[in-house]
Amino acid sequence: MEGISKRFGPVQALKDVTFSARPGSVHALCGENGAGKSTLMKVLSGVYKEDAGTIVVDGQRQDFMEPGQAIDAGISMLYQELDLAEHMMVYENVFLGREIMSAIPFKTDAAEMIRKTQELCDQYHFDIDPEAMIRDLTSGQCQIVELLKALMRDAHIIVMDEPTSSLSEGEAANLFAIVKDLRARGLTIIYISHRMEEVMDLSDDLSILRDGEVVHSDTTADLTVHDVVRHMVGRELKDFFPERHVSIGDVHFEVAGLASGEGIRDISFEVRKGEVVGMAGLVGAGRTETARAIFGVVPPTAGQMLLKGQSLRVKDPEHAIRQGIALLTEDRKRTGICTGLPCSWNITLPNYERIGMASVLNLRREQQLCEEFGKKVRVKWAEPDAPARSLSGGNQQKVLIARWLMADTEFIIYDEPTRGIDVGAKKEVYGIINELAAQGKAQLVISSELPELFGICDRILVMRRGRLVGNLLTKETTPEAVMHLAAVEEE
Amino acid sequence: MNRFAKQLLPFCSLIFIFSLWTFLVPNEFLTATNLTNVLSRTSVNLIMAAGMTFVIITAGIDLSVGTMMGMCGMTGALAMLLFSGASLADVASGASIDLTNGAMFGGILVSIAVGAIVGGINGTLITRLKLAPFIVTLGAMSIFRGSSLLMNSGKPFAVSDFTLLDTGRVAGIPVSVLLLALVLAITGFVLKYTRFGRYTYAIGSNVETAFHAGVNVNRVLVVIYALTGALVGLAAMITTSRASSAQPTAGLALELDIIAAVIIGGCSPGGGRGSMVGTVIGTLLIGFLRNGLTLCGISTNWQLVAIGLIIILAVTADQIATRRNV
Numbered sequence: 001m002e003g004i005s006k007r008f009g010p011v012q013a014l015k016d017v018t019f020s021a022r023p024g025s026v027h028a029l030c031g032e033n034g035a036g037k038s039t040l041m042k043v044l045s046g047v048y049k050e051d052a053g054t055i056v057v058d059g060q061r062q063d064f065m066e067p068g069q070a071i072d073a074g075i076s077m078l079y080q081e082l083d084l085a086e087h088m089m090v091y092e093n094v095f096l097g098r099e100i101m102s103a104i105p106f107k108t109d110a111a112e113m114i115r116k117t118q119e120l121c122d123q124y125h126f127d128i129d130p131e132a133m134i135r136d137l138t139s140g141q142c143q144i145v146e147l148l149k150a151l152m153r154d155a156h157i158i159v160m161d162e163p164t165s166s167l168s169e170g171e172a173a174n175l176f177a178i179v180k181d182l183r184a185r186g187l188t189i190i191y192i193s194h195r196m197e198e199v200m201d202l203s204d205d206l207s208i209l210r211d212g213e214v215v216h217s218d219t220t221a222d223l224t225v226h227d228v229v230r231h232m233v234g235r236e237l238k239d240f241f242p243e244r245h246v247s248i249g250d251v252h253f254e255v256a257g258l259a260s261g262e263g264i265r266d267i268s269f270e271v272r273k274g275e276v277v278g279m280a281g282l283v284g285a286g287r288t289e290t291a292r293a294i295f296g297v298v299p300p301t302a303g304q305m306l307l308k309g310q311s312l313r314v315k316d317p318e319h320a321i322r323q324g325i326a327l328l329t330e331d332r333k334r335t336g337i338c339t340g341l342p343c344s345w346n347i348t349l350p351n352y353e354r355i356g357m358a359s360v361l362n363l364r365r366e367q368q369l370c371e372e373f374g375k376k377v378r379v380k381w382a383e384p385d386a387p388a389r390s391l392s393g394g395n396q397q398k399v400l401i402a403r404w405l406m407a408d409t410e411f412i413i414y415d416e417p418t419r420g421i422d423v424g425a426k427k428e429v430y431g432i433i434n435e436l437a438a439q440g441k442a443q444l445v446i447s448s449e450l451p452e453l454f455g456i457c458d459r460i461l462v463m464r465r466g467r468l469v470g471n472l473l474t475k476e477t478t479p480e481a482v483m484h485l486a487a488v489e490e491e
Numbered sequence: 492m493n494r495f496a497k498q499l500l501p502f503c504s505l506i507f508i509f510s511l512w513t514f515l516v517p518n519e520f521l522t523a524t525n526l527t528n529v530l531s532r533t534s535v536n537l538i539m540a541a542g543m544t545f546v547i548i549t550a551g552i553d554l555s556v557g558t559m560m561g562m563c564g565m566t567g568a569l570a571m572l573l574f575s576g577a578s579l580a581d582v583a584s585g586a587s588i589d590l591t592n593g594a595m596f597g598g599i600l601v602s603i604a605v606g607a608i609v610g611g612i613n614g615t616l617i618t619r620l621k622l623a624p625f626i627v628t629l630g631a632m633s634i635f636r637g638s639s640l641l642m643n644s645g646k647p648f649a650v651s652d653f654t655l656l657d658t659g660r661v662a663g664i665p666v667s668v669l670l671l672a673l674v675l676a677i678t679g680f681v682l683k684y685t686r687f688g689r690y691t692y693a694i695g696s697n698v699e700t701a702f703h704a705g706v707n708v709n710r711v712l713v714v715i716y717a718l719t720g721a722l723v724g725l726a727a728m729i730t731t732s733r734a735s736s737a738q739p740t741a742g743l744a745l746e747l748d749i750i751a752a753v754i755i756g757g758c759s760p761g762g763g764r765g766s767m768v769g770t771v772i773g774t775l776l777i778g779f780l781r782n783g784l785t786l787c788g789i790s791t792n793w794q795l796v797a798i799g800l801i802i803i804l805a806v807t808a809d810q811i812a813t814r815r816n817v
Contacts, residue, residue, distance in 0.1 A: 297703065316702075316705075317702060317704070318705040318706065318707050321704075321705040327703065329703055334697075334699055334700070335699045335700055336700060337697075338693055338696035338701070338763065339696070339697070340696045340763040340764065341696050345689055345692065348689070349693055349701070349704040349705075349706065350704045350706075352686040352689070357686060360686075361685060361686065361689070363684070
């Protein structure tokens with residue numbers, strides 16, 4: 001790709017970008033949210049038409065007007081959000097839109113499609129049943145189905161956008177092995193990720209985008225994580241995790257013997273005033289389910305909760321918020337933000353009573369308050385009334401944090417607060433958590449990134465198979481010890 | 492700016508239709524009688540559309556409003572007759588009965604209450620049993636029509652004394668117009684300037700998100716369907732008063748006009764978008780469209796075709812505008 005430019009209205013998303021990837025290599029694409037990675041890849045896969053520049057695939061100049069043409073040229077894109085038909089079988093998804101027909105008119109040849117899918121699975125050592133239903137698969141397996149789809153279309157350039165964001169550690173390791181195998185077979189993989197470790201480990205070459213321009217491109221072996229992060233943010237990040245001066249007070253939130261219908265049992269822990277407690281565990285260990293039980297999304301079936309010594313009973317989130325509990329959910333798009341509504345409405349949604357607008361709104365006052373809270377979390381928006389969908393992922397997350405800041409609850413749970421947001425925004429989120437700790441709030445941070453937990457938490461809880469199996473002081477433990485507890489079954 | 496442009500499209504269409512008829516049939520269209528006629532006929536639709544606006548913003552739909560109007564009218568009229576001292580036998584025989592003022596007010600309240608209750612039942616089924624609004628209200632549509640016909644073996648209830656909502660005036664303004672203004676002022680205010688209005692938008696934009704932000708989704712939805720029902724009950728009384736009788740078949744296919752008006756006015760069937768101003772414009776647009784077509788001598792059958800096409804056109808225009816906005 002040479003000299004690619006793309007403009008959306010007043011925003012210059014790509015400025016004269018030149019990017020090339022060698023066959024049989026993994027080329028990582030790094031950059032903060034909004035740097036232009038996804039836009040560049042959408043140009044490559046024919047979703048967007050470039051304003052200027054040329055695309056050359058295998059020595060042939062290409063001019064993609066629509067995704068179909070890119071697919072025909074051997075380019076497949078695996079999106080961050082998978083788009084599989086949930087109630088259909090694996091092979092039906094693989095052949096969706098290009099079914100093999102049988103001799104009988106209008107009837108598809110299922111047997112042949114199953115055979116071909118199985119053949120491809122065998123060839124690449126994928127452990128997937130072609131006749132399994134998509135909805136019964138894990139997200140790691142769904143990713144493999146997407147790969148199958150691409151391979152069935154003879155893709156030789158595969159773009160992966162944050163492929164590990166919804167995978168557990170084990171599934172991610174499996175995916176890395178697959179990526180390496182594809183590379184060995186001569187395919188080109190373009191790999192977009194925020195996770196530095198996997199990028200450094202997996203890629204041969206690395207390009208860094210910032211503000212729509214390629215700021216650096218080199219072989220990965222010649223770069224350190226530090227270099228990459230520096231190029232991404234354009235400034236030195238000396239202390240990635242802000243320094244903390246905590247004074248931990250009395251027990252603020254306490255839960256004993258918590259259980260819910262979602263498979264968690266006998267969860268007991270406490271969070272003190274000013275304390276940040278982390279929660280580690282593999283995907284499916286019951287961390288999100290614990291948060292959902294405490295917040296009343298799926299009310300607990302057993303157990304007691306105390307906040308500031310007062311007994312709590314939550315029957316739904318409305319009830320939980322009123323009693324002083326907030327939950328920043330894991331899935332921003334599905335349960336976090338109303339993308340079609342203004343940012344300000346998203347911020348005030350649970351807070352009308354708090355800001356003295358129990359029934360009738362004062363729009364001007366609302367605007368002022370949102371400006372104020374927007375500044376606190378340093379959200380970048382055109383105005384508080386801008387639709388949430390116009391913001392990048394990191395800024396949407398800040399809008400949600402502003403919401404819970406406004407709610408001013410005593411106990412705040414964050415479920416994967418920095419998932420899919422850029423390095424700069426991550427640092428700001430950590431800063432806010434610290435600030436709230438200084439104000440004496442009790443906070444629980446669920447995260448799959450151990451460095452994050454070690455960087456911001458005073459104590460780390462570990463979950464495995466719906467139970468709490470560890471409660472460790474951060475300074476007295478190591479990431480290895482936590483991972484061992486989370487992943488290894490004891491006799 | 493873009494939001495403004497979206498509001499503008501239905502408004503320009505209204506101006507266009509208005510100009511078109513002025514040009515084509517000036518002598519018939521631009522008369523005080525005709526315009527008043529259109530406005531008064533539209534007022535019934537508008538009262539119902541005000542409720543439907545809430546329903547559609549939550550990404551729901553209420554197909555039962557047309558037949559609910561028939562049932563509310565019948566129940567309200569029956570109540571008026573019974574409150575005036577008639578026996579069930581008198582009512583069934585169709586004897587002429589003098590209505591008392593108290594009975595008429597009672598009847599109006601009964602009609603509104605019946606609407607609110609059956610609307611509330613719709614909402615309860617939708618939220619508690621997690622049924623699709625389309626299915627629940629489709630079933631209700633049939634139940635309501637059947638009940639209206641059963642009530643007096645398919646015959647109407649005559650209430651010739653009930654003229655309050657037809658020719659009744661307060662300070663020279665028709666009572667029905669006053670009620671319409673009141674309904675629009677309240678619903679418009681609630682939608683735009685209250686917490687309840689915000690909850691309505693939030694549920695339509697993303698119901699899971701609304702729930703996780705502490706919105707009592709079920710309660711809000713039940714209230715919205717009940718409110719729609721109550722407004723249908725009010726509209727039914729205006730129709731009954733105008734016809735001097737409650738017809739069991741009143742409101743036939745009216746849901747089409749109401750839903751069309753709300754969608755043409757800019758409510759997204761996908762939820763989360765719409766405004767009361769848009770609904771007013773959409774309803775007037777359909778009212779004037781039908782009126783002009785009638786004046787041009789085009790049959791009601793063709794009018795149905797035209798309205799169908801306009802719904803599709805409006806949604807297409809909305810989609811194009813949304814896509815550009817991404």
